[in-house]
Amino acid sequence: xxxxxxxxxxxxxxxxxxxxxxxxxxxxxxxxxxxxxxxxxxxxxxxxxxxxxxxxxxxxxxxxxxxxxxxxxxxxxxxxxxxxxxxxxxxxxxxxxxxxx
Numbered sequence: 001x002x003x004x005x006x007x008x009x010x011x012x013x014x015x016x017x018x019x020x021x022x023x024x025x026x027x028x029x030x031x032x033x034x035x036x037x038x039x040x041x042x043x044x045x046x047x048x049x050x051x052x053x054x055x056x057x058x059x060x061x062x063x064x065x066x067x068x069x070x071x072x073x074x075x076x077x078x079x080x081x082x083x084x085x086x087x088x089x090x091x092x093x094x095x096x097x098x099x100x101x
Contacts, residue, residue: 030100
């Protein structure tokens with residue numbers, strides 16, 4: 001039996017898997033998985049990570065590159081599960097998959 005919390009976690013995992021599937025379909029695609037809980041954690045996914053100058057941890061959104069701040073701001077006001085080409089996908093209230101231009 002699913003509890004509300006486990007159901008939410010399951011939904012978040014499905015959204016994340018859907019966002020990650022883009023990398024299987026487009027192997028040269030690069031994105032950042034961003035978690036904005038207490039500290040901001042950024043994980044680069046894709047071939048562009050080799051030359052990435054984005055840090056893995058930030059204390060504040062203000063410390064992040066402007067292009068990344070802008071895309072997170074757009075996704076932050078969207079409903080969970082929302083996806084926008086060239087911007088990314090909102091996995092949950094605190095987790096985003098951000099696309100690189």
